[in-house]
Amino acid sequence: MYDFAIVGGGIVGLSTGMALTKRYPGAKIIMIEKEKDWARHQTGHNSGVIHSGIYYKPGSYKARFAREGNAAMVEFCKEHGIAYDVCGKVIVATEPKELPLLDNLYQRGLQNExxxxxxxxxxxxxxxxxxxxxxxIRVPSCGIADYKGVSRTFARIIQEGGGELRLGTKAENIAEEANKVTIETNRGTIEARFLINCAGLHSDRVAKMTGMKTGMKIVPFRGEYYELVPEKRHLVKHLIYPVPNPDFPFLGVHFTRMINGEVHAGPNAVLAFKREGYTKKDIDIKDVFEVLTYSGFWKMAMPNMKEGMKEMVRSFSKQAFLHSLQRLIPELTEKDIVPTHAGVRAQALMHDGSMVDDFAIFSGKSSMHVCNAPSPAATASIKIGEEIANRVPESLEFRIKAHVVPAVSV
Known part of the structure; x- marks a missing residue:
């Protein structure tokens, strides 16, 4: 029997595995991931930004984990030779009405130290x-990192610590008891003393397998990007963001310098018709049905319909997308941008339509579930992993230490 089974091989699951490996040397840990490689979804499709924490409510997990995680991530990249660049960020007010919002954001930055x-x-x-x-506002501590490289390094540290890594392994059913969990997968049965669910886009479904009632559902939003053509990359020196719309839960279309030298612009935010729907053609009837029959979705969508329609227009119209970019860099033309990758954000929605704004971690009898880990989860991943390791119940900690640490007679 394993001590810990972690479902989900994105950056949060892998950082959790690394934290447990360090905290419980000798413990039997297994990581399972349904894809053939690590970090294939949210981690591998994000913009690669090392966030500072300026946007987040003071005292929230997001604010603390982003601030502490920023420093930890930069140090980790330095230590392991992973590509990163602390290039800084500017948040730009382009209209007079945005100046008070910019000042509020500045004050929040000060509150977040x-x-x-x-x-x-x-x-x-x-x-x-x-x-x-x-x-x-200039934020010098922001930067970019190779989060796929970070994730693979986390996996290597787990393996070197004795952990078992299983790719191509999908959790299909879970039975949870007081002292163990049994996970049925497409590659056999796994038993563990404790389950940690870091399944990202499918975290609510994995939680439901154990009988956990979270009161929330994952709704997928696709974010589409354009890329500046090589001869226009010099137009962007930092990460360049607009002042976010306080009535809309996304940060707005912005410019990101990528670790490979490219400059990406985006994302918009449109409903995806599949939880892993990276293109407009990706449709899953089950996923669509779940969203459209969930009352929380409609309670969220109706007040945001105007902004949502703008996002849809940007999705189908290059000219509309360009217009958003020209607010920040007016000299851009249609020939200066070309479509590039897209990502999908797992947004947790409550029944009342409210978007879960902070990290959400639930505890079961023999399990823990990370059911909302939006941006800045990649930045904060090392600190999130440590937080999860710190939440392991004392009773389980005692049982693990009892079998991995030999008794000593005095």
Whole structure:
């Protein structure tokens, strides 16, 4: 029997496995992932940003984990030779009505103990000559990292610590008892003293297999990106973000310098018709039915219908997408951008239509479920893994130590 079984091989599941390996040397740990490689979904399709935590409510898990996770991620990349670049970020107000919102964001940055600086139009022109803005916030601690490389390094550390890694292994049914869980997979049965669910886009379904009632459902939103053609990459020096719309739960279309030198622009946010629906043609009837028959979706969608329609227009119209980008860099033309990758965000929705805004972790009899891990989860992954390891019940901790640490007579 294993001590820990972790379902889900994205960056959060792997960081959890690494944290448990370090906290419980000798414990039997198994990682299972249904895909043929690690970090194939949210981790592998995100923008690669190392966030600072400026957007998040002071005192929230997001704010604390982003701030602490930022430093931990940079240090981890340094230590293991993983590509990263602390290039900094500017958040730009392009209209007078955005200036009070920019000031609120600046105050939030100070509350979250960040090194942030307000800059005027002239200072913005000095550091980003091609950006049009009235004022901005400069956040030096933001950057980019190779999160696929980070994930593979987490996996290697788990394996070197004695953990077992199983790719191509999908959890199909789970029976949870007081002292163990039995996981039926497409490759046989796994028994463990404790289950940790880090299944990302499918985390609510894995939780449901154990009988856990979370009161939330995952609704997938696809974010589509364009890429600047190589001869226009010089237009972007930092990560460049707009002031976010306070009435819409996404950060808006922005520019990201990628670790390979590319510059990506996006994302929009449109309902995906499949939980792993990276293109408009990806449709899963079961996934669509679940969303459209969930009352929480309609309670969320109706008040946001106007913004949602704008996002749909951007999805189908390159010109509309370009118009959003020109708010920040007016000289861009249609020939300067080409379509590139898309990602899918697992957004947890409550029955009342409210979007779960913070990390959500639930505990069962012999299980723990990470049912909402939105951005900045990649940035914060090391700290999230440590938090999960710290939440292991004392009774289980005693049982694990009893069989991995030999008794010593005094």
């Amino acid at each position: 960040l090194n942030v600086k307000k800059i005027d139009k002239e200072e913005l022109k000095e550091i980003e000559p091609h950006v049009a803005g009235l004022a901005a």
